[in-house]
Amino acid sequence: MKLPWHTSPVRQMQREQMARLRQYLRRTVLPFSAHYRRVFAELQLDPDDLQTVDDLRFLPFTSKDDLVATPAEPNKARAFILAPDRAVLARRPGILLHTLLHGRRATQRKVEREFRPIFLTSTTGRAADPIPFLYTAYDLERLSLTGERLFGVCGAAPEMKVLNMFPYAPHLGFWQAVYGGIAAGVFTLSSGGGKVMGTEGQLRFLRKLQPQVLIGMPTFVYHVLHEAAAQGLRLSALRRIVLGGEKVPDGLRRKLGMLAEALGAPNIEVLATYGFTEAKMAWAECPHPLGEPSPGYHLYPDLGLVEIVDPDTGEPVPPETPGEIVFTPLDARGTVVLRYRTGDITDGGLHFTPCPRCGRATSRLVGRISRRSGVQAMQLDKLKGTLVDFNQLEHILDDLPGVGAWQIELRKHNDDPLELDEIILHIAATGEASEEQLVHRIDSQFARVEVHPNRILFHEAGELRRIQGVGVELKEQRLVDHRPSTAMATPSPSTKEALK
Numbered sequence: 035m036k037l038p039w040h041t042s043p044v045r046q047m048q049r050e051q052m053a054r055l056r057q058y059l060r061r062t063v064l065p066f067s068a069h070y071r072r073v074f075a076e077l078q079l080d081p082d083d084l085q086t087v088d089d090l091r092f093l094p095f096t097s098k099d100d101l102v103a104t105p106a107e108p109n110k111a112r113a114f115i116l117a118p119d120r121a122v123l124a125r126r127p128g129i130l131l132h133t134l135l136h137g138r139r140a141t142q143r144k145v146e147r148e149f150r151p152i153f154l155t156s157t158t159g160r161a162a163d164p165i166p167f168l169y170t171a172y173d174l175e176r177l178s179l180t181g182e183r184l185f186g187v188c189g190a191a192p193e194m195k196v197l198n199m200f201p202y203a204p205h206l207g208f209w210q211a212v213y214g215g216i217a218a219g220v221f222t223l224s225s226g227g228g229k230v231m232g233t234e235g236q237l238r239f240l241r242k243l244q245p246q247v248l249i250g251m252p253t254f255v256y257h258v259l260h261e262a263a264a265q266g267l268r269l270s271a272l273r274r275i276v277l278g279g280e281k282v283p284d285g286l287r288r289k290l291g292m293l294a295e296a297l298g299a300p301n302i303e304v305l306a307t308y309g310f311t312e313a314k315m316a317w318a319e320c321p322h323p324l325g326e327p328s329p330g331y332h333l334y335p336d337l338g339l340v341e342i343v344d345p346d347t348g349e350p351v352p353p354e355t356p357g358e359i360v361f362t363p364l365d366a367r368g369t370v371v372l373r374y375r376t377g378d379i380t381d382g383g384l385h386f387t388p389c390p391r392c393g394r395a396t397s398r399l400v401g402r403i404s405r406r407s408g409v410q411a412m413q414l415d416k417l418k419g420t421l422v423d424f425n426q427l428e429h430i431l432d433d434l435p436g437v438g439a440w441q442i443e444l445r446k447h448n449d450d451p452l453e454l455d456e457i458i459l460h461i462a463a464t465g466e467a468s469e470e471q472l473v474h475r476i477d478s479q480f481a482r483v484e485v486h487p488n489r490i491l492f493h494e495a496g497e498l499r500r501i502q503g504v505g506v507e508l509k510e511q512r513l514v515d516h517r518p519s520t521a522m523a524t525p526s527p528s529t530k531e532a533l534k
């Protein structure tokens with residue numbers, strides 16, 4: 035793209051995005067993607083049919099169902115990997131010239147860098163099998179670029195020190211932070227999270243490094259800072275906490291701010307990032323003081339096209355309107371999905387006005403993001419015959435003063451599959467409120483969603499960490515289903531198996 039990524043006016047930006055999409059489809063996706071070649075042929079669709087963003091509706095959505103392995107089709111994701119065809123490549127205008135100038139071997143290396151998969155991250159779905167997304171060297175250059183931009187949006191500076199507490203795993207969050215630190219030239223210690231170094235390891239790094247920035251998953255960062263405060267640590271250098279991998283409720287931001295203050299770091303900023311495996315990139319919120327509305331996530335219009343659609347009809351919605359987030363990459367190799375339906379709902383939509391905080395003109399994704407799939411995936415509709423939205427319960431618990439870490443446990447009465455569902459709420463209390471007062475607060479808040487926990491059990495913070503599986507599970511368990519008859523909570527096959 036000719037214009038800098040964050041200064042183009044909206045219309046010009048959208049024109050350039052569509053031009054880039056047409057070129058990307060014609061040169062890269064259609065010649066080398068088995069899936070999209072078939073889709074375009076079946077619909078008799080040509081890249082030139084996609085002139086304006088309105089025309090995107092001609093391009094069918096891709097969803098998780100198109101990728102997830104089934105017994106009949108165990109390799110569905112493979113049809114989305116770009117596989118170069120020698121004959122087609124040889125006709126590319128630049129390739130012949132490159133061979134003439136640099137020789138056949140150099141051209142071979144260039145093609146390998148662009149198309150050979152050498153890296154992978156996978157989805158972390160709680161219910162579904164993980165889906166592998168392959169990267170080539172070309173993709174890793176873009177992972178560096180988006181990492182550098184993400185660090186830039188968060189206000190990282192060369193003299194800062196960053197502690198990256200994301201779990202060490204083939205997941206986007208960890209690697210985006212690693213590549214971002216290197217590309218931005220900022221000292222970043224990637225500890226691997228609780229499973230690799232334990233809470234003790236994180237506390238040791240915090241004490242010795244005195245980082246300005248912490249990166250990690252919300253629940254885990256909360257646990258570590260809670261423990262740091264309990265041990266009387268001082269973290270006066272801390273300025274920012276950058277969170278990813280889960281949504282970040284306002285209540286949790288507030289609690290992190292209070293913990294940081296207790297650790298000698300008042301006035302920190304808590305920033306969320308948003309990214310997903312299928313995008314191979316993540317976006318950060320523009321820095322803003324705690325308690326003030328978020329200006330939103332700064333997108334990279336030259337690398338991806340974000341649309342918001344009505345989750346029921348699939349129709350694109352006007353700017354600044356809530357809806358489901360849909361993503362199309364504009365320069366990816368390896369595994370490529372077009373118009374990918376994330377199942378994530380933003381309540382603020384896409385904004386095209388300059389950012390009220392930093393003035394960048396790039397489009398922004400504004401508002402709270404929650405997972406649409408959460409409800410169905412956890413089969414909560416069957417709970418006591420009432421439809422329960424886990425997203426809502428999560429927000430309620432995170433926003434409740436006096437409630438620290440928590441877990442919702444689903445059981446059958448007496449562990450009998452034929453008995454009624456039970457909801458047990460595990461709580462680690464913080465602050466001054468008595469257990470009686472907290473029970474009252476929880477009951478009155480839960481009444482809003484017509485759910486009542488059968489029991490509320492109070493635990494010490496350490497015991498709750500054990501229940502949540504901090505340092506044992508990759509994601510802390512905030513909702514567990516111990517009902518004997520349900521099929522969920524089965525261990526997912528490893529990524530290796532999913533790749534076979």
Ligand SMILES: [Zn+2]
Pocket residue numbers: 320321329332389390391392393394
């Ligand atoms: Zn901004």
